Amino acid sequence: MLHLYLPVAERGANLLVLLGLGGLVGLLSGLFGVGGGFLLTPLLIMIGIPPAVAAASDSNQIVAAASSGTYAHSRSGNVDYKMGLLLLIGGVVGGAAGVRLIKLLLATGQAGFAIRLTYAVMLGGIGSYMFADSLRGLRAARVRVPVPPAREVSRRPSLYARLVQALPYQMEFERSAVRVSVLLPLALGVLVGVLSAIMGVGGGFIMVPVMVYLLRMPMHVVVGTSLFQILFTSMNVAVLQASMNHTVDFLLALVLLVGSTSGAQLGARLSRRLKADQLKIMMACIILAAMVAMVFGLVMRPASLLSYGGGGA
């Protein structure tokens, strides 16, 4: 039983458990293009890491996993840098707004509860929609009904599609093979940035469905572009957390990233062997499982009716 003392968290943790958690989250990162913060932060809290330290150190390890994953995907030509940059600009603006919102929530003393509730609602909504959509795709494939790509379906454009087409500053995104207004990724980036700041994660689990369903990007480009955006968002958050809150545990992040970087590479390779609908349904299951765990934590009586303050989520 090899234990490690975490100097900023000021407690010990099993080295193999930390490596295993890092590896699992890295695998998901490479497989689905998510940073894994939404999964790793609650897991770290469950093994006794203080919430504030768990979230901040998680941001730091996400940097490693995302840089490893971005590198792997950029080699395969799966990163849309133009789209990623626009989402990132929006994300930085939204992140700053989200931090201010959190400050307001902290002043009312309900930040932790609000964050958990936001998690449950967001995860439940996104997971359910993604699961239902993927299931439809898999069923259609099983009965061998030729399903043309969404963009080629000859039907009257939806209200959303007409609104998007009516927006000014239309731009061609060659890598993603879509043409949308510059305003759309900027606005979606702001939205994701706000939610990311509130929930203390990289935002991949929100960004992936946004890019698939709202920007209509192909899944293989979504994964690489999401990781590219997460990389810079997490770098920003990790430096801010370290300088303002002193909650980044370098040793914890280091152990987690050893596992996560390796896992991300395996995930990136595995993602090339799986079909888009399979990837989406697996991702939906993970999101729904995280939602169930979050709701469980909100509803079940805590071990003690007292808790330490200032731990954030």
Place this chain on the structure above:
Amino acid sequence: VRRAAALACLGGAVLAAAGARLPQAPGGGLRVEPPRAAIGVFYHGARLTVSGTVDSGTAVAVLLTGPAGDLPLRSQARMWGAFWAPAGHVTFEHVPVAYQLATSAALGELAPAAALRALEIGYDAFRPDTSLREGAAAGPFFPELIRLKESEHLFRTRIGAVRVGPAAPGKWSVVAALELPARAPPATYRVQLFGFRDGRLVLREEGAFTISRGAFNALVTRLARDQGLVYGIVAVVVAVGAGLLVGLAFGSVQRH
């Protein structure tokens, strides 16, 4: 302050009533092994052995306590009939960071409750000092405080955990193994050995156990607290480097 003074008076009265001239740590009667622990990279808590010699027939209590201070906590309550959410702020006063008690007999067999309270033996001993600064009465929250601290292994009471054996004619050797979790903060902890006979305190010896930070731990902690921006940038650069290094390694493996 009034509570502390009252407790001191009560303690004095109990000791006076005991009518014994108590030996106060007579040159190494109480041994704490090891006397200190350094928090290194692989530190996962401290184990210490407290030993001493008492007269035959003496009931023994070994108590380790950390520095006491205010403890601000959040109380949880049902919201909308379904969710547990923070409902208020609760601050307990004079709560030790750690409290480890081992005895050779049940608390009731050692001494009367008043005497034990004066010596801070048993959780109830510091209940009067542990008051709420804000909120309602302390009663409903005190067991929750103990539950919280016990779940962190910072508080522990073990009855019958002091091993007693013959040492010399008319003397017993007593040994207690205590454990402090890794989250017990660096500090000097007070270790006390109490001897009771016929419900009266007949022996009280005192020692100390110190937890300090190792060199690497101290360096990282200092950097994180005093040079946050530099620490954050270094952490991010290392993370990017590690990520790219693994990416390159996997890439090269793939090429071969």
